[in-house]
Amino acid sequence: MSFEVKERDLAGRIGELHTRRGTIETPYLMPVVNPVKNTIPPRELKENFGFGMIITNSYLILKHFGMERPEVHKLTGFDGPVMTDSGAYQILVYGGVDTSPEEIISFQEAIGSDIAVILDIPTGGRAAREEAEFTVKETIKRAKQSIGLRSDPAILWAGPVQGGRYLDLVAESARSMGKLDFHTHALGSPTQIMEEYDYAALVDMIVTAKVNLPPERPLHLFGAGHPMMLSLATALGCDLFDSAAYALFAKDGRYMTTTRTIRVEDLTELPCSCPVCTSHGLEELLALRKAERENQLARHNLYVTMAEIRTIKQAIREGALWELIEMRCRSHPKLFEGFKRLAHYSDYLEINDPVMGKSVRGLFIFDELSGARPEVLRYKRRISERYKRPDGKDILVLLPMPSDKPFSRSSSYWEARRAMKVERVHFCFYGQPFEIVPVELAETFPLSQFEGCGGVTTMSQDFLKGFIKRNHYTKAIIVGGAIKNELKGLVRVDSIEDAAEEVRQDAHSI
Ligand SMILES: [Zn+2]
Numbered sequence: 291m292s293f294e295v296k297e298r299d300l301a302g303r304i305g306e307l308h309t310r311r312g313t314i315e316t317p318y319l320m321p322v323v324n325p326v327k328n329t330i331p332p333r334e335l336k337e338n339f340g341f342g343m344i345i346t347n348s349y350l351i352l353k354h355f356g357m358e359r360p361e362v363h364k365l366t367g368f369d370g371p372v373m374t375d376s377g378a379y380q381i382l383v384y385g386g387v388d389t390s391p392e393e394i395i396s397f398q399e400a401i402g403s404d405i406a407v408i409l410d411i412p413t414g415g416r417a418a419r420e421e422a423e424f425t426v427k428e429t430i431k432r433a434k435q436s437i438g439l440r441s442d443p444a445i446l447w448a449g450p451v452q453g454g455r456y457l458d459l460v461a462e463s464a465r466s467m468g469k470l471d472f473h474t475h476a477l478g479s480p481t482q483i484m485e486e487y488d489y490a491a492l493v494d495m496i497v498t499a500k501v502n503l504p505p506e507r508p509l510h511l512f513g514a515g516h517p518m519m520l521s522l523a524t525a526l527g528c529d530l531f532d533s534a535a536y537a538l539f540a541k542d543g544r545y546m547t548t549t550r551t552i553r554v555e556d557l558t559e560l561p562c563s564c565p566v567c568t569s570h571g572l573e574e575l576l577a578l579r580k581a582e583r584e585n586q587l588a589r590h591n592l593y594v595t596m597a598e599i600r601t602i603k604q605a606i607r608e609g610a611l612w613e614l615i616e617m618r619c620r621s622h623p624k625l626f627e628g629f630k631r632l633a634h635y636s637d638y639l640e641i642n643d644p645v646m647g648k649s650v651r652g653l654f655i656f657d658e659l660s661g662a663r664p665e666v667l668r669y670k671r672r673i674s675e676r677y678k679r680p681d682g683k684d685i686l687v688l689l690p691m692p693s694d695k696p697f698s699r700s701s702s703y704w705e706a707r708r709a710m711k712v713e714r715v716h717f718c719f720y721g722q723p724f725e726i727v728p729v730e731l732a733e734t735f736p737l738s739q740f741e742g743c744g745g746v747t748t749m750s751q752d753f754l755k756g757f758i759k760r761n762h763y764t765k766a767i768i769v770g771g772a773i774k775n776e777l778k779g780l781v782r783v784d785s786i787e788d789a790a791e792e793v794r795q796d797a798h799s800i
Pocket of ligand 1: 562564565568593
């Protein structure tokens with residue numbers, strides 16, 4: 291088995307990818323290394339930055355060194371696992387490559403690649419339907435042929451998933467590739483979509499690929515490397531990333547942060563404490579010769595990227611990935627659009643999110659979007675599908691969720707208990723994000739382990755209606771004004787005393 295999942299949060303996971311040259315903990319980002327020249331020597335990526343695996347391009351090696359077939363670890367000076375790409379990206383950029391699917395497979399084997407990719411045809415983000423169909427069909431055909439061409443069983447093979455923005459094609463591609471003998475999959479060509487900041491489309495693509503691929507195989511998102519979006523992609527189930535962004539941005543004088551990119555001449559401070567930023571003042575950095583400044587910027591970009599990967603892993607282990615993406619996605623409205631799209635897939639996240647063992651800390655609830663997180667959804671589903679009120683308690687009294695927790699020890703609850711005869715009264719609390727919390731469940735996770743920002747006591751009318759109907763109350767009383775329209779059978783009162791009066795009247799009538 292080449293991949294083992296160790297921890298989960300949302301659809302994100304910490305895993306171990308076993309290659310013949312060692313194990314890599316995921317989520318992981320492979321820095322893209324140019325086989326010919328690099329501003330930072332690959333060896334240093336491991337020694338100074340902690341990047342244990344890199345990716346380089348076998349097609350470029352073929353072009354530069356031809357049939358010399360240099361061993362890729364010797365060529366790059368990197369002794370950890372090396373993934374090689376196949377030249378498919380060059381097809382996307384230049385329209386074609388000067389090799390064949392067969393040649394690039396045997397070439398990757400010859401140069402000693404640890405993870406190799408077949409020569410697929412990338413769909414890209416702007417392909418017409420017909421073109422996209424062709425790329426999917428041709429990639430599947432080449433994937434099938436590749437199986438018989440491989441001769442080194444120690445290499446892990448990546449099967450690219452194509453289809454671009456056409457989700458039915460992504461689904462078809464993922465299903466077909468998932469049936470073939472691959473160790474990892476890679477979602478092809480999201481680069482153009484990310485350049486357009488179309489993160490909502492990217493979320494659609496990733497989820498579509500994930501639900502159609504075998505879950506035990508890691509998913510690699512090709513060409514995604516900005517720290518601001520890595521947590522979102524991880525939460526959706528991406529395990530591997532590769533990026534040349536650290537170097538390309540540096541070449542262009544751009545300084546990465548976890549939320550954005552800043553042109554170096556627009557910096558007035560160095561808002562970072564990596565070795566580059568602490569050993570240089572801003573003026574010193576700006577005064578460096580161009581090549582040296584590019585080198586220092588690339589280093590800073592790598593430090594930021596690696597720190598974000600570690601931040602994501604910490605969040606997964608704590609069960610706080612949702613909070614992390616809520617923060618990161620507020621970096622840019624288009625990224626936030628991606629986050630909002632995530633809420634469409636809350637069922638997908640809920641199925642993948644672990645039920646147990648994620649109570650290291652409580653949930654942070656900011657707004658209605660926080661209500662789409664799996665813990666909330668799971669609770670609401672249980673209340674809708676499995677919950678039954680205690681026997682004999684046929685009068686429902688709904689109190690606004692108190693600010694002190696657990697609700698069952700709050701002062702308003704005890705005030706209500708003292709004010710009315712409680713034998714037949716079933717107290718429940720209403721408000722966001724859980725809609726309704728029966729008092730007897732108030733101390734279970736996560737109902738007492740969350741932090742809200744107060745004042746949100748609205749609720750879904752449908753949820754309330756369903757709750758009252760399923761539990762066959764003879765009377766339902768709500769304290770407070772959260773219900774916009776009158777609900778048949780629900781008595782709205784302003785205070786606990788009024789509620790007590792309603793309970794008394796009912797007790798007389800029966
Ligand atoms: Zn820095």
